[in-house]
Amino acid sequence: MRTAMCLAFVMAAAAGSAQAAGATPPAGPAEPAWPSPDWPAAAPAEVGLDAALLHQARDYALEGDGSGIILRHGRAVLRWGDPRALYDLKSSTKGIGVTALGLAMADGKVRSLDQPARTFHPTFGVPPEGNAATGWPERITLLHLATQTAGFAKPGGYTELLFQPGTKWSYSDGGPNWLAECLTLAYKKDVADLLFERVFEPIGIRRSDLVWRRNSYRPHEIDGLPRREFGSGISANVEAMSRIGYLYLRGGRWRDRQLLPREFVEMVRVVPEFVRGLPVLAPEQYGQASNHYGLLWWNNADGTLPDVPRDAYWTWGLYDSLTVVMPSLDLVIARAGKSLKRAAGGEHYGVLRPFLGAICRAATATAAAGPPCPPSPVIKQMAWAPPETIVRAARGSDNWPLTWGDDDALYGAYGDGRGFDPPVPQKLSMGLVRITGGPADFRGE
Template identity: 50%
Template sequence: MDPQALADAVAYGTARGGSGLIVRSGYQVASWGSQTQLYDLKSTTKSIGSVLLGLAIKDGKVQLDTKVRPLLPEIDVTPTDSSTRSWLPLITVRHLATHTAGFEKTGGFGRLLFQPGTKWSYSDGGPNWLADLLTVLYASDLKTVLQKRVLGDLGVATSMLSWRKNIYRPTTLRGFLRREFGSGISASVDAMARIGLLVARDGRWRTKQILPPGYAAQVGTTPAALRDLPLYDPSKYPGAPEDYGFLWWNNSAGILAGVPGDAFWGWGLGDSFILVVPSRDLVVVRAGPAWNDSWGKLTTIQPFFAKVTGAAAG
């Protein structure tokens, strides 16, 4: 790392509050703020949910093009939107993981805004149906699955990460506690960095392959089918279909100037993030008070991402 450039990046993060941790080649090289405080990660929860999807694929429980409704008959739209119910059998796991299923923003029981696979629209409803699907496939509370199958191996104790119950849907599904991928996880930056490092290492932790080989590369790149999709609402997240993988944002279209094209990140309201840059062997995490007042703006994270990746250029 370039010492002065690294100090500049840390100063940028420190001045804006919260906590952060920078990991290069598997080693902690810098940090600021509390390393143990749990922060509400908001939509960064989606990216951690993607880890559970990878686990389910490795376990042979589901594939990206699996149709959802035969496995989860509970998937539905609001009673007032029954005219679009005929689209439900078309929904695949891939749709739920890429914001192309058509569900509106709400994390509860929402409408289908368009036929699955024809447009892109940022949603909590789609990822929450994905969480419901995995709950049914594992016949277990996903918090338990995450801790036993992933976090335990990473050295993430239960005191380092919590996951509240689903607040938008009934508490249980088929008798199991219901979690959500739209939001709900609180974690320390230490826990966040370990999850980021798992993804950076292609789903491998030391000698154990936790996720399918190649899955991490998939989540960090944009599927070809997404690149030409129109936005349902062009005023929101312009260019997003080119910049999104499987519940992770990415820089493949160069939306962040001065940041490597292979960078990808989980990102939540208030600017919690897990940034992974394979070409720099870099993982950077941050959580705490909001850096900006408008979710989806790039004007605050771009300078920091450019500074910290520039510090790791050597």
């Protein structure tokens, strides 16, 4: 059929131009790879990445020493430093700790993120006693705590409320620490044990890979249970960080087990509507954070980093510990060590540009040189039909994007025409069609 042959021609032409240019086409496996027990390795070119640009990113990261790993399609394409060295992740703990919120949603411990924190924690928000006088603690929800809009001051201890919940964005350790207490009380269980049993151990993280310290800012126990922090407190190696990132990349699924709700993972990586555009306290430190912050994970939803996909999101702590997830590029990046080099007076995200930008360009540079997608494992070659056999059953209609459905039919759209014979009465700016049959007896409807 004419439309199918046109599609085949486009695919063949793209492949031919790549071969003529001597490019290595990006290759992606049909199924994601998994560690067993270590990550399988691949050369950058094997997964469509430019090695020189990856090395540029690594060299920038090594200005702060430390360790790192870059995964594509579940394959380790670059490592540096000691993969088993433990690093104090500081605020990257926030993005790891909030994983317990996903479990609580799956288990029905949390019915809605709009539930007030007081539902779980009778003394929530107090001390200090001055917070009670505002009337605000009763109005703070779990969503406020997870989006840095609850209003607690920065330190991780018992801090004052700075504003009415949901009216501003302010980076805080205290707010996430209250969230950790709410989840501890909801489960009546140490959240560290909860996460090891339900998430960390199933994805291959041992207690020697990730250590959660005792609370440094509040009493060590709450209702006889360890009182963990979400604001900081986890030390881990980049191996553990990469596994957490890969779990999120795969939508909360690990092999054949759905460990986290996919809906929760989607919530983590986007900016809630009510947060977008809120005034930011200390914008000289945090920039336009309310436009690129999800549920205790940073993101690039507003395109602040122009070389980085807008669907990218990451945990980020002091000393620039990073677990980065890029769904559209099928990438996970983990890095920890000392602080990266900052320009004096630079913007908040500026320190990330040389690192993440080079990695993303490593993917797009190779993609630009080769065909737009990996070679098909099904369509091995093509052959032209004799011109006299070509049938035009939709004259005057153009622009034929096509896709195959699981019902063995082709689905397409045509522009500025009246479609297949018999044509529709009026010319359409865009029409939709289902095509069945074979080259000799196809029909559109």
